[in-house]
Amino acid sequence: MKSNIPEEEKLNSIVSDLEKIVQKSFNQLSKVGLGIMVMIEELFKSWKRLLAWSIIGGLLGAISLLVTPRKYESNLILKTHIDANEQLFNDVDYLNSLISSSRYDRLSTILGINEENAKKITSIEVSSAASITERLSSLDKVYSKLDSALKQNLVVEDLLEDDKYTFTNKFKVSIYATDPFIFENIESNLISFLERVPELNRLRKNQLQIIQTQKDLYTQEIQNLDSLKKILNRVMLEQTKQKESSEMTINMGKSGDSELINPLSVYNQVNTYAERIVGLEERIPLYEKCYFIVSHLNETGQKSGFGGLMRAIIGAIVFGFIGIIATLSRNKTT
Structure with a gap:
């Protein structure tokens, strides 16, 4: 074993x-x-010191309002129906350059406010306000015209993520200021400044003229069809008397050839033209100005960033943490 x-x-x-x-x-x-x-145990023994650190931090956080005052924000939503994207960004960059260089006299003239209020404006920003549906709709207009080989090399998701401004015509203009009551009289003067560009107005007027020409063309077609309807009505009355078919042969055009016309198709064509005219009339207001206002500025700005109370809380937490580290480090060395 x-x-x-x-x-x-x-x-x-x-x-x-x-x-x-x-x-x-x-x-x-x-x-x-x-x-x-x-x-x-050491922290409990030093609670007075830690409390002092927190109080100091809270006071400094509240006092920071004197150095960097609280900001207020008011937003303007604009929609462009012409190629005005680059010009909009350039104009906003120009306004920001006036702010950064303290040229408040020029800024006050543009916005129609006094120089004292112009000094309270801290910055102006532009961002896309288009929804994902609107961006996809704009992208589809371009994507549908591409050849199949190019489509295979494009990733729509990456394109929408990397470029947020190309496939959109709706933008949010955000104005930041230290006074919530200076936004009341800014909008009209700001829009006038943005509308001043001759090239944009030329594009706008061209589009408006195209729409008006299309509308006049459809109106003329309806008038022609109305004249034809009168003739058809008269012929139909005659045919009713003769108990003939509702279809008739009428001499149309310069060739003198006879064509078979259904009265119902004439009425349908009139309705089609009328619907197109309504659609064009809905588009006309969009081109009365270079920028169509979707949402106006709030006359009273909304709070943006941290206020005095939140800054005091953050300051108390940060300085309290610093006090803890200082207390533990001192005890460790002793």
């Missing part, structure tokens, strides 16, 4: 090693726990 002593010795060695590891881990955890308890 073979002896199991070597196996027992090996097993005892493994158990002994495990006991040492557990004991070592327990000792380490005990030291960590003891250290935490000591740290907590």
